[in-house]
Amino acid sequence: MTTLIAILIDGLTYSSWLFLVAAGLTIIYGVMRILNMAHGSFYAIGAYCGASLVGWYFTGAEGSPYWSYLLLVLAAVASGLLVGLVIEQGLLRFLYRQNEILMVIVTYALLLILEDVTKLVFGVDPYFTYQPYSLLGRTEISGLAFSNYDLMLVAVSVVVGAVAWAVLNRTHKGKLLRAVIHDREISVAMGVNVRAMFAATFVVGSVLGALAGALTAPAISVSPGIGVEVIVLAFAVVVVGGLGSIEGAIVGSLMVGLSRAAAVHLAPEIELFVIYGVMSLVLAVRPQGLFGRALARKI
Amino acid sequence: MGVNALKKLTATLVSALALTAASSGAFAAENGKFRLGIVTFLSGGAAGPFGVPSVNGAKVLVDALNEGKVPAPYGLKGINGLEIETVVIDENGGTTKQVEEFRNLAERQKVDAVIGYISSGDCLAVSPVAEELGVPTVFFDCGTSRLFEENKNPKYVFRTGPDAVIDNISAARYLIDTGRKVDSIAGVNQNYSWGQDSWADFKATMLALKPGTKVAAEQFPKLFQGQYGAEISALSVAKPDVVHSSFWGGDMEALVLQGSARGLFDGRTGILTTGESGLDRFKGQAPNGLIIGARGPFGALQPKTPLSEWFTKAYNAKTELFPTYPTSKMAQAILGLKAAAEKGAGKPGVMPTKDQILAGFKGLTYESVAGKVEMSRAGGHQALQDITYGEYQFDKKSGKASLANLKTYSGECVMPPDNMVAQEWIKAGFPGAKCN
Numbered sequence: 222m223t224t225l226i227a228i229l230i231d232g233l234t235y236s237s238w239l240f241l242v243a244a245g246l247t248i249i250y251g252v253m254r255i256l257n258m259a260h261g262s263f264y265a266i267g268a269y270c271g272a273s274l275v276g277w278y279f280t281g282a283e284g285s286p287y288w289s290y291l292l293l294v295l296a297a298v299a300s301g302l303l304v305g306l307v308i309e310q311g312l313l314r315f316l317y318r319q320n321e322i323l324m325v326i327v328t329y330a331l332l333l334i335l336e337d338v339t340k341l342v343f344g345v346d347p348y349f350t351y352q353p354y355s356l357l358g359r360t361e362i363s364g365l366a367f368s369n370y371d372l373m374l375v376a377v378s379v380v381v382g383a384v385a386w387a388v389l390n391r392t393h394k395g396k397l398l399r400a401v402i403h404d405r406e407i408s409v410a411m412g413v414n415v416r417a418m419f420a421a422t423f424v425v426g427s428v429l430g431a432l433a434g435a436l437t438a439p440a441i442s443v444s445p446g447i448g449v450e451v452i453v454l455a456f457a458v459v460v461v462g463g464l465g466s467i468e469g470a471i472v473g474s475l476m477v478g479l480s481r482a483a484a485v486h487l488a489p490e491i492e493l494f495v496i497y498g499v500m501s502l503v504l505a506v507r508p509q510g511l512f513g514r515a516l517a518r519k520i
Numbered sequence: 521m522g523v524n525a526l527k528k529l530t531a532t533l534v535s536a537l538a539l540t541a542a543s544s545g546a547f548a549a550e551n552g553k554f555r556l557g558i559v560t561f562l563s564g565g566a567a568g569p570f571g572v573p574s575v576n577g578a579k580v581l582v583d584a585l586n587e588g589k590v591p592a593p594y595g596l597k598g599i600n601g602l603e604i605e606t607v608v609i610d611e612n613g614g615t616t617k618q619v620e621e622f623r624n625l626a627e628r629q630k631v632d633a634v635i636g637y638i639s640s641g642d643c644l645a646v647s648p649v650a651e652e653l654g655v656p657t658v659f660f661d662c663g664t665s666r667l668f669e670e671n672k673n674p675k676y677v678f679r680t681g682p683d684a685v686i687d688n689i690s691a692a693r694y695l696i697d698t699g700r701k702v703d704s705i706a707g708v709n710q711n712y713s714w715g716q717d718s719w720a721d722f723k724a725t726m727l728a729l730k731p732g733t734k735v736a737a738e739q740f741p742k743l744f745q746g747q748y749g750a751e752i753s754a755l756s757v758a759k760p761d762v763v764h765s766s767f768w769g770g771d772m773e774a775l776v777l778q779g780s781a782r783g784l785f786d787g788r789t790g791i792l793t794t795g796e797s798g799l800d801r802f803k804g805q806a807p808n809g810l811i812i813g814a815r816g817p818f819g820a821l822q823p824k825t826p827l828s829e830w831f832t833k834a835y836n837a838k839t840e841l842f843p844t845y846p847t848s849k850m851a852q853a854i855l856g857l858k859a860a861a862e863k864g865a866g867k868p869g870v871m872p873t874k875d876q877i878l879a880g881f882k883g884l885t886y887e888s889v890a891g892k893v894e895m896s897r898a899g900g901h902q903a904l905q906d907i908t909y910g911e912y913q914f915d916k917k918s919g920k921a922s923l924a925n926l927k928t929y930s931g932e933c934v935m936p937p938d939n940m941v942a943q944e945w946i947k948a949g950f951p952g953a954k955c956n
Contacts, residue, residue: 223757231750238747345567347770351777351805359782365756366783371749440778441746442770446565450744485750486757489739493711 236478245429251465267431305427463513559636
């Protein structure tokens with residue numbers, strides 16, 4: 222019974238982290254049809270900015286330690302906004318007519334460039350900003366202790382998922398976005414400002430990536446290369462759920478997270494295989510992913 | 521400007537750059553300086569905990585050697601009176617790149633010797649190339665036992681850092697010698713050769729020293745995973761007496777942070793074979809009593825000698841940090857090369873030949889910043905050295921960490937003889953081991 226509870230809670234906490242990482246990636250693809258390899262860099266930049274700001278707060282500023290959570294969010298929003306705007310306005314908007322493969326190469330180049338920029342700005346020493354993680358303490362469930370910070374991330378990802386769903390399905394702007402997702406040309410013909418939609422979507426996606434990084438920073442040692450590590454996992458999640466679908470990202474995260482937790486507890490030797498095993502299985506049955514739409518090819 | 525003109529200009533520039541590079545390499549080899557290639561991680565996950573501390577250590581020591589400020593017996597400037605000129609290369613990028621970089625160092629940069637390599641994969645890939653090109657090469661950190669199992673008759677390759685097998689044999693010995701409860705053990709190690717071998721050596725030693733020890737759980741998360749929630753739960757559910765990990769760098773720090781926050785180390789013993797690199801970084805997040813090692817007598821675990829105290833002071837003055845184990849290991853390699861070159865060389869100011877360096881290095885016994893080093897294994901090419909473990913203690917008042925209950929094992933006690941591989945030696949009951 223303890224193992225079952227551990228699998229459920231570990232699976233949920235890992236899924237929530239996966240969803241936070243994958244949400245921005247899938248939103249950008251859904252609207253813009255850009256498979257954004259640089260998303261891992263947004264995660265890394267958010268992590269570095271969050272760790273730096275919180276590190277500064279705990280060493281140089283006076284105030285309640287609980288403000289550090291707000292600082293993490295502020296660092297993520299500020300860095301995501303800045304980096305997203307610069308990349309979208311400075312580069313991507315000139316390339317929207319190019320095909321998807323070229324955009325993959327462009328964003329991969331961005332990933333490499335941003336990796337080096339991150340090193341130049343933040344150095345190569347790891348950042349260890351543990352205070353927000355240990356501040357919240359732990360909760361005993363069925364004889365096992367779980368970090369309250371990890372449990373809080375589950376709530377944060379539920380909020381992010383709910384807000385994303387509500388904006389897309391219950392607001393005017395969201396309906397316009399869905400129109401763009403459904404058919405870009407018709408949306409333009411109907412007077413939708415697709416360029417503005419693209420810019421807003423890319424910035425929201427980059428803020429989400431940075432938010433995932435900033436909220437993860439207190440639990441890890443932030444060091445060069447963390448962005449590259451997460452991008453592979455994020456791709457696995459969005460491919461399982463269906464590229465461009467928020468519902469797909471939620472279900473994909475849950476499937477991958479729970480499967481991995483079950484493997485760690487029951488058969489640790491296949492833990493590495495299980496994530497990609499789930500992905501292969503889904504793709505074998507539904508090549509477009511669980512929530513992906515099969516598109517008719519335009520001639 | 522037309523396309524053809526642009527192409528011509530590009531070709532001219534490329535040719536000019538190539539010529540400049542080639543000529544500078546040739547000049548450097550003839551400029552009367554001892555040209556030393558240094559290869560370590562300057563980027564990637566291993567840069568922060570290992571690469572940068574090691575290259576900083578090299579810089580501090582080489583500067584001091586060139587100024588003749590290192591205490592006896594290393595007072596002679598540079599190497600045999602010749603100024604040391606370094607060429608620093610990033611180890612990141614995989615084995616194929618490292619082999620190319622090594623060839624560049626040998627053939628274009630015309631270095632007189634190379635010191636480097638943290639990754640065991642890089643050491644295994646570079647070793648045959650070093651033998652082929654005939655460049656004296658000192659591996660300062662990589663710990664794979666396969667190095668001299670694959671290169672049975674080394675000539676140009678030396679390793680001044682101990683074999684990794686001693687980390688885990690001495691970890692197991694420390695647990696038993698200090699009377700820890702070890703009825704059941706569990707491990708969380710990275711899923712590649714380093715983690716797999718470390719756990720295999722530790723587990724085999726525990727089973728050999730205390731037959732009947734139960735293996736409660738074995739976890740192998742992937743390198744740089746960062747999130748260990750499920751692994752910590754699985755280890756907690758298994759309720760072992762001991763949790764062993766050879767995690768390094770950021771992974772190790774994340775495991776300590778997440779594990780401590782969830783009580784993984786409460787009521788049981790945690791042992792981290794590379795924990796010393798996090799000594800000043802845990803800031804009380806690691807529990808007091810956590811056992812940590814430094815892959816030898818390095819960093820905070822180095823013995824107090826005039827040389828080690830001078831190095832600690834010099835490093836601290838330049839970097840405002842204390843040397844961690846990669847720093848000490850790099851310094852140990854440089855001093856080994858200097859001692860070897862000067863042993864066989866002629867009068868000061870004369871460039872030692874390759875043969876003089878090799879003859880001087882083989883079987884050399886020398887004093888490093890981490891005590892005495894004997895190049896007595898693998899036909900005189902592999903260092904034999906003591907190893908120390910201790911307990912992490914954090915004083916909340918002063919905010920400083922220290923190590924208590926230090927215990928040192930001689931190399932003769934924890935290092936297999938040349939004619940046996942580690943697992944055979946452990947399972948045979950450590951024949952020939954000389955333990956105090």
